[in-house]
Structure formats: structure tokens, C-alpha cells
Amino acid sequence: MKTENQKAWFFVLPVLVLVAFNALIPMMTVVNYSVQETFGDNVFFWQGLDWFEQILRSDRFHAALGRQFLFTFLILIIEVPLGIIIALAMPRKGFWVPVCLVTMALPMLIPWNVVGAMWNIFTLPDIGLLGYFLNHVLGVSYDMTQNPLAAWVTIVTMDVWHWTSLVVLLAYAGLVSIPDAYYQAAKIDGASNWAVFRFIQLPKMKTVLTIAILLRFMDSFNIYTEPFVLTGGGPGNSTTLLSIDLVKIALGQFDLGPAAAMSLIYFAITLLVSWLFYTLMTKDDLN
Amino acid sequence: MQKRSIIPIVYILFLMLPIYWLVAMSFKTTNEILSGFSLFPQTFTLENYVTIFTDPTWYWGYINSILYVSINTVISVAVALPAAYAFSRYRFLGDKQLFFWLLTNRMAPAAVFALPFFQLYSAVGIFDTHLAVALAHCLFNIPLAVWILEGFMGGIPKELDETAYVDGYSFPRFFGTIFIPSIKAGVGVAAFFCFMFSWVELLLAKTLTAVAAKPIAATMTKTASSAGYELGLLAAAGTLTIIPGAIVIWFVRNYIAKGFAMGRV
Numbered sequence: 001m002k003t004e005n006q007k008a009w010f011f012v013l014p015v016l017v018l019v020a021f022n023a024l025i026p027m028m029t030v031v032n033y034s035v036q037e038t039f040g041d042n043v044f045f046w047q048g049l050d051w052f053e054q055i056l057r058s059d060r061f062h063a064a065l066g067r068q069f070l071f072t073f074l075i076l077i078i079e080v081p082l083g084i085i086i087a088l089a090m091p092r093k094g095f096w097v098p099v100c101l102v103t104m105a106l107p108m109l110i111p112w113n114v115v116g117a118m119w120n121i122f123t124l125p126d127i128g129l130l131g132y133f134l135n136h137v138l139g140v141s142y143d144m145t146q147n148p149l150a151a152w153v154t155i156v157t158m159d160v161w162h163w164t165s166l167v168v169l170l171a172y173a174g175l176v177s178i179p180d181a182y183y184q185a186a187k188i189d190g191a192s193n194w195a196v197f198r199f200i201q202l203p204k205m206k207t208v209l210t211i212a213i214l215l216r217f218m219d220s221f222n223i224y225t226e227p228f229v230l231t232g233g234g235p236g237n238s239t240t241l242l243s244i245d246l247v248k249i250a251l252g253q254f255d256l257g258p259a260a261a262m263s264l265i266y267f268a269i270t271l272l273v274s275w276l277f278y279t280l281m282t283k284d285d286l287n
Numbered sequence: 288m289q290k291r292s293i294i295p296i297v298y299i300l301f302l303m304l305p306i307y308w309l310v311a312m313s314f315k316t317t318n319e320i321l322s323g324f325s326l327f328p329q330t331f332t333l334e335n336y337v338t339i340f341t342d343p344t345w346y347w348g349y350i351n352s353i354l355y356v357s358i359n360t361v362i363s364v365a366v367a368l369p370a371a372y373a374f375s376r377y378r379f380l381g382d383k384q385l386f387f388w389l390l391t392n393r394m395a396p397a398a399v400f401a402l403p404f405f406q407l408y409s410a411v412g413i414f415d416t417h418l419a420v421a422l423a424h425c426l427f428n429i430p431l432a433v434w435i436l437e438g439f440m441g442g443i444p445k446e447l448d449e450t451a452y453v454d455g456y457s458f459p460r461f462f463g464t465i466f467i468p469s470i471k472a473g474v475g476v477a478a479f480f481c482f483m484f485s486w487v488e489l490l491l492a493k494t495l496t497a498v499a500a501k502p503i504a505a506t507m508t509k510t511a512s513s514a515g516y517e518l519g520l521l522a523a524a525g526t527l528t529i530i531p532g533a534i535v536i537w538f539v540r541n542y543i544a545k546g547f548a549m550g551r552v
Contacts (some may be wrong), residue, residue: 003376004377004378005375008376009379010379011372014370015367018362018422019389022423026400026404027403041447086298090295091292098540102537103303105536108483109533110487110528111486113505113507113508114525114528117525118308121309129308130305161301169543188544224396246399266399270394274390
């Protein structure tokens with residue numbers, strides 16, 4: 001059991017100061033903007049909750065939010081099962097384990113805009129490897145600057161390429177923690193592969209998979225740089241996800257009020273969903 | 288057993304293809320890239336790399352990135368260690384709420400904070416310094432480091448602490464000479480994650496710098512837009528950004544799986 005000790009606050013203080021400096025002050029600025037109107041020159045007028053109402057009713061926000069949920073849904077439904085399948089098929093010991101782990105983790109260590117630029121080069125219709133292969137070998141007409149569907153397939157594939165390894169590594173960490181005795185017992189009982197997965201491997205992976213889903217949710221819901229570099233939100237608005245739209249409003253049009261209100265709504269949604277996952281996760285920790 | 292290994296092999300091939308293409312492009316001349324498709328570089332050239340290593344605006348981008356990433360990693364791990372210890376060993380007023388609040392900062396979209404960060408760091412007077420980016424990245428790296436370290440510390444039995452105190456160790460001496468060495472792996476993994484997320488982040492790094500501390504990734508976006516289509520140069524710069532990550536990951540390869548699970552397996 002943990003002992004009660006209020007002096008522990010002193011240990012936490014440096015963290016608290018640094019994070020609060022970075023989190024609270026900018027957050028207050030955002031809150032400030034969200035309730036005011038400005039015409040520049042640092043002159044502000046009280047606006048109340050008008051911006052929030054305007055954003056919540058705007059079709060543009062609904063469309064971006066819809067695209068965002070679709071994107072995150074696709075990411076979770078593809079990456080989580082795929083990650084589990086790959087983790088199950090990975091070797092458990094020997095020379096190939098570190099090779100697999102290092103090569104798989106590599107995409108995650110590439111700066112996000114380089115990921116976007118790399119996929120741009122990879123998919124250029126006439127000179128990219130994938131683009132050339134699709135257009136000139138398979139004869140599929142593929143150009144993501146023209147075709148919204150191609151753009152969507154590309155950003156989802158890019159994210160699968162970029163982040164499936166996170167799920168793989170987490171699931172793998174769960175799998176290697178299962179003692180051999182469990183498998184031996186299952187073998188004696190004559191359990192099928194599916195039964196082993198369902199009753200031994202899946203329960204052991206539950207905590208790490210919750211972490212995986214939580215992280216993948218947060219990061220895919222907040223994604224900005226990679227799709228921005230790759231498609232710029234286009235063609236048209238077809239791949240304008242929430243963050244891209246937000247930056248367009250804030251820095252492109254300099255509509256600070258609406259952008260701030262949108263930021264807060266956006267943050268609130270992320271927070272709410274993440275909180276649900278977090279409660280699920282800590283409930284597991286207690287058992 | 289052999290049939291199964293097809294799956295990871297295919298997956299790794301899929302991961303390597305875009306990277307191969309980037310590297311291949313970096314050895315091609317601009318003429319060759321624009322004249323059409325070629326699977327391997329026909330006229331192998333190092334010109335793109337020579338440009339990067341001789342032009343200060345390019346190589347300073349790398350130095351800047353490595354500087355602020357290192358500063359950030361040191362700060363994050365240093366302040367996260369005592370905090371993680373407190374969370375793992377003690378109950379105190381508001382501990383659970385504080386822990387969750389820390390995690391919420393990992394959830395905030397960077398796009399939300401870009402403009403306020405610019406204003407805040409300009410007001411404090413450290414805009415366009417390495418310290419500014421390093422401090423800004425603390426927003427999401429400190430919570431992560433605390434989370435990981437707390438997971439690893441949870442695996443160390445409390446008896447270790449008690450035995451040390453009985454033996455007459457003071458807290459700082461116990462913490463520095465016994466406790467930290469016993470969670471070495473955790474410290475390594477936490478540092479790795481701080482490095483990783485600070486290295487890959489661009490939005491804040493770009494917002495908080497202009498000239499003096501500009502990260503390599505921002506130099507790249509500028510090239511991509513201003514100089515037209517210098518794909519070979521862009522590919523070479525991109526290839527070079529993969530190398531630090533690859534080096535760092537090799538050092539933590541044995542702990543990486545556990546690290547990704549935040550020590551919770």
C-alpha cells in the first residue's frame with residue numbers, strides 16, 4: 001500500500017510549474033480570445049458565447065468534425081486488429097526479435113513533415129514508386145490531387161504505415177509477458193488456437209491494448225502535419241481534418257475568436273473520449 | 288511456424304518501401320527525377336548531400352534540432368523522476384486528479400496552442416531560442432515521462448526503499464545511488480520517448496523559431512515551397528532526419544517493447 005505523505009507535493013512541484021506554465025497560460029489566452037472580438041490593434045470587445053454558438057452551428061465545423069471522426073474510426077479499425085495479427089506472428093526469441101522491433105519502430109521516429117514529404121514523393125503519379133506502379137503497371141488511374149477517394153486512401157495508408165507499429169509493439173509487450181506454463185496448460189487441455197487467443201492472449205493484452213487505443217485515438221484525432229504536407233486538406237476540402245481547418249481559421253484567416261472557440265470545443269471532445277478510455281484503463285489496474 | 292513469419296516480413300517490406308524510395312531519390316540528380324521513372328538511381332550522385340553539408344542554413348537546421356531535443360530530454364527526465372517517485376510511492380491530496388490533468392496535456396492538439404505559445408514566448412523574451420522549443424515540448428513530454436517512469440517504479444518493491452532507510456541512507460543518497468540505477472531501463476526508455484516526440488514534432492518548433500533556432504524540418508518545408516521542386520535535396524534532407532532516430536532506437540532495442548507499454552506489463 002502507498003503511504004499518505006503530503007510532502008510528496010514538493011517532488012511534484014517542478015513538473016507542476018513547468019507544465020502549468022505551458023498549459024495554463026496559453027489556455028487562458030485561448031479562453032480570452034474565445035469570448036471576444038477584435039479588429040486588430042489590440043482592441044477587444046466582449047462577445048460572450050457567440051463564437052461557440054456560431055461554431056457549433058456551422059456546417060463547415062460539422063463537416064470537418066465528421067471527416068475527423070471518420071478518419072479516426074478508420075485508423076482504429078484498421079490499425080488495432082492489424083497490429084494484433086502482426087504481433088501474434090512475430091518471433092518471441094532469437095536474433096530476429098531486435099531486428100523486427102527496430103525496423104518496425106523506425107517510421108515512428110521520422111519527423112512528421114518528413115513522413116508527409118516522403119509519402120508525397122512515394123505517390124507522385126508519374127515518378128513515385130507507388131504512383132507509377134498504380135498508374136502505369138496496374139493501369140488504375142490514381143492521382144490524389146484530383147481524386148478525393150485517392151487522397152483518403154493515401155492519408156489512411158500513410159497513417160497505417162506510420163503508426164501500426166505502435167499497436168504491434170504494445171501488443172507484443174503484452175504477449176511476451178505470458179508465462180510458458182499457460183501455453184503448456186492450454187496444450188494439455190487440447191485448446192484450439194482461437195481458444196488460446198481468446199482466453200489467454202487477449203486477456204493478457206487488455207491493458208496494453210487499452211493504452212494503444214487511447215494513444216492512437218488521441219494522436220489520430222489531433223493529427224495535423226502529415227496530411228497537411230501530403231494533401232494540404234485537398235482536393236477541395238475533402239481531407240481537411242479538424243486541426244487543418246483550425247489552423248486555416250486561426251493563422252490563414254486570422255479569425256482568432258472563432259478559432260479559439262473551436263479550439264476549446266475540439267479539446268473538450270478529445271478530453272471526453274480520452275477520459276472514457278482512461279477510466280476503463282485505471283479500472284483494469286485496480287483488478 | 289515458418290508460414291507465420293510471412294506476416295512480419297510482408298509488413299516490414301511495406302514499411303521499408305517508402306523509406307527506400309526516399310533514399311533512392313536522394314541519390315538522383317534533379318534531371319533524372321523529373322525526366323521519368325527509374326527504380327534505381329541511374330546517375331548516382333552525392334550532390335544533394337554535399338549541398339546540405341556545406342550550406343549553413345541546412346546543417347544548422349540539424350544542429351538546432353538536436354540542441355533543443357537534447358535540452359528537452361534532460362529537463363523532462365530530470366523533473367519527471369522525483370514526480371514519478373511521488374506518484375508511485377505516496378498518496379497525497381489531489382494525486383489522482385493531478386496525474387490525469389498531466390495526461391490531458393498529452394491530448395491537447397498542438398494546433399490549439401500554436402498562436403498562444405508564440406505570444407507567450409515572445410512576451411517572456413525567449414522567442415527563437417532553443418530553450419523556447421525545449422520548454423514548449425515539455426508540455427507533452429513531461430506527462431509522458433512521468434507516466435512511463437511511474438510504471439517502471441511500480442515494479443520496484445517498496446521493501447527496497449525501507450531497507451535503504453533502515454541502513455541509514457538519506458533520501459537523496461538512496462534516490463541517486465540505489466533507486467535510479469535500479470530503474471535504469473525505465474530512465475532510458477523515458478529519455479528515448481522524450482527524444483522521439485521532440486524530434487518528430489514540427490508545428491510548435493516552427494512556430495517558436497524564426498532564424499537562430501530553426502529546426503531542420505522547417506528548413507525543409509521552406510525549400511519545398513520556395514525553390515520549386517528540388518525533390519532530390521528534399522529527399523536527402525529527409526533521409527538525414529531518419530538517422531538520429533535509428534541510432535537512438537538501437538540503444539533501447541531490448542527495452543522498447545516494455546517501454547511502449549509504459550512499463551505496465
